[in-house]
Each structure stands twice: as structure tokens, then as C-alpha cells.
Amino acid sequence: xxxxxxxxxxxxxxxxxxxxxxxxxxxxxxxxxxxxxxxxxxxxxxxxxxxxxxxxxxxxxxxxxxxxxxxxxxxxxxxxxxxxxxxxxxxxxxxxxxxxxxxxxxxxxxxxxxxxxxxxxxxxxxxxxxxxxxxxxxxxxxxxxxxxxxxxx
Numbered sequence: 001x002x003x004x005x006x007x008x009x010x011x012x013x014x015x016x017x018x019x020x021x022x023x024x025x026x027x028x029x030x031x032x033x034x035x036x037x038x039x040x041x042x043x044x045x046x047x048x049x050x051x052x053x054x055x056x057x058x059x060x061x062x063x064x065x066x067x068x069x070x071x072x073x074x075x076x077x078x079x080x081x082x083x084x085x086x087x088x089x090x091x092x093x094x095x096x097x098x099x100x101x102x103x104x105x106x107x108x109x110x111x112x113x114x115x116x117x118x119x120x121x122x123x124x125x126x127x128x129x130x131x132x133x134x135x136x137x138x139x140x141x142x143x144x145x146x147x148x149x150x151x152x153x
Contacts, residue, residue: 007047009087012047017047018047019045019046019047020042020045020046020047020048020054020056021042021045021056021057021059021090022042022043022044022045022046023041023042023057024041024042024046024054024055024056024057025039025040025041025042025054025055025057026039026040026041026042026048026052026053026054026055027039027052027053027054027055028051028052028053029050029051029052029053042054059083059090059092060081060083060092063081063092063094064076064081067079067094069106070105070106070107071103071105071106072103074101075099075101075103078097078099079094079095079096080094080095081093081094082095098124100146101146102121102142102145102146102148103121104119104120104121105119105120105121105122106118106119106120107119107120120133121138123141
């Protein structure tokens, strides 16, 4: 399936069209498509005619679920999220303060089309974030920063 009609953001604004973000589910409001239970998932910000109803995903809920999966409930509960719409673009700011405990994140890596998950330990160094992969280095960092025996939560 492809789209034959495109409108710029300026045109959509002039028409007072309401756009929906990528990931929205489109449902027919009438006709045979309604009886066939036809649905589509948007892959980019889109505008539709009034024969279609769009269900917009709850981005904040999904992001919270991803954070819990990556760093656990204890750490995720301390991360404030700020959601804003600027020039019809959805923005999210996640403020990540320094942790009181060492935390290993679960990260996904794509290797040859296959996704694998692994634990990773990241630290701030200067104005960047780096992974400490060496166990001895990680133990030294954790002992110095947290006064613990080197095991992350």
C-alpha cells in the first residue's frame, strides 16, 4: 500500500486538518471496510478524511513500559517525562538524574537481522555516556562511586 496524495505541513495547517502521529491505528467509520474490520497502522505523521477514525497511541505509557524493561521499576519511577507538541511535532524530554545505586540496563542489539538482549553498564564521562564492558573497571567505578562491592542492581 502506498500514498498518492501528499500535503505539506503548511497546507494541512491552512486546511485546519488534524494530523496523527506515526503508530496511530486507523479504523473505518462506515461502509464495507467497517464490516471487514479493516485497520491500518500509520508509519509517519498523517492526515485523513472524515471517513476514518484514528486511535492515537499513548506515547507516555509506552515509553514508561520501555524504561521499566530497560532499567527496572525502581529506577524508571524516578525519571520525570515532559511531553510537548511544538510546530505539530511531538517532543519528549526524559530527565535522567544521577542514580543513587548502580544500574545495569537491558539493551537490544541487532546482529545479522537477529535481535539479542544483554546487560550493559553505562557511566557519564565528561559530556558523554560510555559503556564500561570490563568487569574489573566496572567494579572499581562502582566501589568508588557507590561504596559497594561492584555488583549492579
